[in-house]
Amino acid sequence: MIIIIFIYGALGYWACGKTIYANKIRIGKATDLFLTRLIFGLLFGFVLIPVAVLKMILFR
Numbered sequence: 001m002i003i004i005i006f007i008y009g010a011l012g013y014w015a016c017g018k019t020i021y022a023n024k025i026r027i028g029k030a031t032d033l034f035l036t037r038l039i040f041g042l043l044f045g046f047v048l049i050p051v052a053v054l055k056m057i058l059f060r
Helices: 002-019 030-058
Strands: none
Touching (some): 002 030
């Protein structure tokens, strides 16, 4: 179960970077930047992961 949560967190973090924060410059502390992206990825990963995969496939 823990492994699934880590995989989901990593995919959510990746998807958040590909969708919400794509082509954006973010300024702040490294921990704040990491944690906000991780939290958004964990909370909205069920939506962001499929959108990021579709974006990756359709817009190569």
